Amino acid sequence: MYDDSSPADRNARGHRLITGFSNPLVKRVRSLRDKKHRRREGLFIAEGLRILTEARDAGALPEMLFYARGGLDHPLAVELEAAIADAGGELIETTPDILTKLSGKDNAQTLIGVYPDRLTPLEEIDRDTAEIWIVAQALRDPGNLGTILRTGDAVGAGGLILVDDCTDPFGVEAVRASMGAIFTQQIVQARWPDFIAWLRTGPGQLLGTSLQTDHDYQAVRYEPPTFLLVGNEAQGLPADYQAACDVLVKMPMLGKADSLNAAVATAVMAYEIVNQRRDD
């Protein structure tokens, strides 16, 4: 299944061919690896047929799709190409070297999509649409953020609410680690006081983890919608954030260390919530 249509054929189908590193569009998309440019353009990059297909299934199509020769051979890529063309998106054939430059990764994927970012305002969240919401406070590691999105998808969470100064959810590494969940989870950025004020306008159990509590995480009943609050990797939750929680729990720590990786702790907690609902 090698697509051997000529550049002229492709051009007739609305494709562009870009082979120059100094092409302004290449420079512009390359700049989306930088948070400042992402914010200004309201765009971000996602890579790979699998994630781009998940995006399409979730209703998200890229404004631009960059591919190298052979990148549109797979049947799913053919469907993606048609959907993008129907939606008026740009299809841009380029070289593997330029794809690598755009993704910043050796062995770049053969497809790179440029998407409008998809932040949801806090007040547009319908908390009753899910039994779990994850709230991250000053989360700094993009791999952790993406992994938490991925876990959120797996446990049927509604979305991820980012408070304080978290790493950018639309950064290349976070998007990669999310494995497509960047398109299926709602993503909110909010100030902590605004989040708390909003939370208290309706039902919602705010759940935090703490080293200072005696409540075992399996001894507490979680009430939907549960807002699972995850603290900064190095500091954990600040004391006043802990004080704002309806319940504080701890997981058993049987070794020398006193904490888990933030994404791991989030997942262990979230599966406990899922398991309690399954038992009901």
Next chain:
Amino acid sequence: MYDDSSPADRNARGHRLITGFSNPLVKRVRSLRDKKHRRREGLFIAEGLRILTEARDAGALPEMLFYARGGLDHPLAVELEAAIADAGGELIETTPDILTKLSGKDNAQTLIGVYPDRLTPLEEIDRDTAEIWIVAQALRDPGNLGTILRTGDAVGAGGLILVDDCTDPFGVEAVRASMGAIFTQQIVQARWPDFIAWLRTGPGQLLGTSLQTDHDYQAVRYEPPTFLLVGNEAQGLPADYQAACDVLVKMPMLGKADSLNAAVATAVMAYEIVNQRRDD
């Protein structure tokens, strides 16, 4: 608490001062960021007072300790310095720039230790010393490997057995992510046939996860010692590895995705094992 002793004072206490980037020892330690050199020297790098103190508590002292001015001010650092001196280790004062060069990280920690690697031969493992052992197959991401070590410590696992071509557990990123568990968990590298042959010489339930099974992970009773087998990030467990398992289970996946991050899946499984033992 600023240590303003002169280089001459420190020299009298057995310290060396190295300020040149081209110093052979700097080059040699710098080369430990490369797996080939780590293997040849049998040494690896760990950074930061917290991890180095955990190492000491676990009985591991560095052959060399690099520090910048002020790096030995903390009381725990003073204890560490004394223990290293007692054990005949080298104490090397250097510059922040050289520490950054050694660690490869901006904002390097103020302490870098060089340790002998600590692989345990498979046949020296005493499986009865722990109820959980984690087995990773072709795990490629150093962050995942380190995070799995950290989780292993938290759940009281005995150690991590690496089969097939896993990322190096003594790489800088894996050591960092382990948060000290590189020193508290036993680490084994083994060929899969050798591991299976060894496993079957004694008690041990080999537990894998699979998308193809109907067994819910909470519906199975785990028998100690449980060997929790984690597959490669992209491929999961090969079919013949699944076939070698005593039990295959799956976790609920309530969203669009069909898998969890490898370190997350390991933790969710490991805490289920811990919780079953707590219920007994």
